[in-house]
Amino acid sequence: MADPTAPRPTTRRAVTRADVAREAGVSTAVVSYVINDGPRPVAATTAARVREAVERLGYRPNLSARALRLGTTDLIGLIVPDSSNPFFAEYALEIEQAAARRGCSLVVANSKGSPSLERRNVESLANRQVSGLIVASATAGDRVDLRARRDVPVALINADGPVSGLSTLGPDFRQGARDAVEHLIVEHGAATVGLATGPRRNHTAYGREDGWREALARHGLPAGPILEDEFSRAGGYRMGRQLLRGDAPDLPDALFALSDLQAVGLLRALHETGIDVPRDVALVSFDGTIESEYCWPGLTVARQPIRAMAEAAVAAVMDAPSEHQVFRTELVIRRSCGCESSEPVVVTP
Amino acid sequence: MADPTAPRPTTRRAVTRADVAREAGVSTAVVSYVINDGPRPVAATTAARVREAVERLGYRPNLSARALRLGTTDLIGLIVPDSSNPFFAEYALEIEQAAARRGCSLVVANSKGSPSLERRNVESLANRQVSGLIVASATAGDRVDLRARRDVPVALINADGPVSGLSTLGPDFRQGARDAVEHLIVEHGAATVGLATGPRRNHTAYGREDGWREALARHGLPAGPILEDEFSRAGGYRMGRQLLRGDAPDLPDALFALSDLQAVGLLRALHETGIDVPRDVALVSFDGTIESEYCWPGLTVARQPIRAMAEAAVAAVMDAPSEHQVFRTELVIRRSCGCESSEPVVVTP
């Protein structure tokens, strides 16, 4: 008779390690040794017999039990403000791939820019015994409340500086912004460069703003107009509308957007008004997501090395914690700055 | 002395349910009851005492143990070909939100269009005892090999029809495509409408192709040129280049792209060649991701009700399996078809 005491309706009792042991005529320990390839050696013939039994029975190890025993899950938690934001989506993909290479899976949680939700997500993932936690904090780095990190290694990505007790990493915000803005000034003779920034409570904006300011200062130029709105296409669009309001808007020579998304929104507003980029205003942005490559005109960007950063984040939580790591961005020249790119389009490999 | 036998370096032994019980002077069962709010009642004063102890000790339940006991994890697995594809990224976000509403977390795996990797992901997530599995198969629906679904409810999203033993759901591919193409014909007098489709091995392409063909047939029009490339921006771009090659390319009046991404790539190729959309060619696509709203010109699309589908997928695996569900798409008129939209831009809420 079937055993009706199963906790939840698991169609039938699953095959366990004990079944395999019985089938193969060995002890459960041996089954464990062959499956995990250690820690004790097993005679080749015994191992073969076990593997055969595993196959015949269709045995699949129960990872929950393993996790309980080991106190770890081979699960990496990722907390981002918005996983549908292309920047985070690309980041998440690379993290998933890096995790997969180490046999880990990725669980993603959205904090929607809410510090309290972020905290709850950290707690919840820590309770799940994730092996590591990677977080892109929507708020200031040092305000990240990681009480729950008791026994979970945490890496803070998109960080603009070290945070004691955590592994942190991020792009060189300042350098990237400076490069982009200097390109505008040096190569295209821009004399006024506006800034399209994000919410001021977000610490990560500072580095990019400073980079912009530095580039200007280096060339003795005054600060251009400053627009501020959220890090989204809609935010960029609103900034564009604001820039263009009035009868005779006074456009700067160029604009630096803190993110691709905002640049895309700006582009939209500019297009609608019949303003040509780069002829009427040049535009450069920070991030370098794929979208920046395909919009029109293609955006000149300070591109973050997402794959390398993803790998570093996973390494920081899985292998060894690290000091703050900063990654140089790469200036990718396309048309929005005014350059004539020789290639019609840079198609990603 | 510290106990050095901890399986992995958990900084110190974590607080367990037993500690709380001792602290509160009750049994572990009672602690369980107050934490889970059942299944047995607990006196209010006792409960308060327990909660206090939990607070004082900073107790956090170990979800691995719970999962082992219960045979389920409150983890939903999602397998997609490419989680950085904006369509899947938006889908994943909505699924994560729907899961979160039920107290579940989402683990995402990429199959990169490989059936074998897809299968491995299914296995691996099933071994993790996920409570449900949602898969967007890169291959044909009926070829989905879900041997591992022994005791895991599976929902197939982006499905074009029922698959026995699985919950399936998807947009009304045919209706959506038909609506979009008919709009081109009826409202804009398009006499030749080309098709930009995806790899033919992908069954989900059939419905959209049929819709295109049906719309044409209804109005006695011949099939326009057919382009075929992968479901990506690069694929769209290549199709655009192909369409335009030669000295005097013979452009159709309009083009229907099976996905936003391909439309974006097409748009890029068209822009580069100085071809105006919609003046020289009109363009409509299927999906309706946010990117379609912000590119230039804004894309007229058959928009999938992603949120509703995400909710349905989660419900199918968490609540009750369902017959095949099809969701109507909504035709969203923007400028790429030739309409003058009254609103300058439809900003998403």
Add this chain to the structure above:
DNA sequence: CTGAAAGCGCTAACAT
């Protein structure tokens, strides 16, 4: 090289 057995932390009978 292999077997026996002790738990990991939790839930939910079954007792009281």
Add this chain to the structure above:
DNA sequence: ATGTTAGCGCTTTCAG
């Protein structure tokens, strides 16, 4: 209303 306790399936120490 509360306490006791038997496992869930796995890993690994300790004996053989």
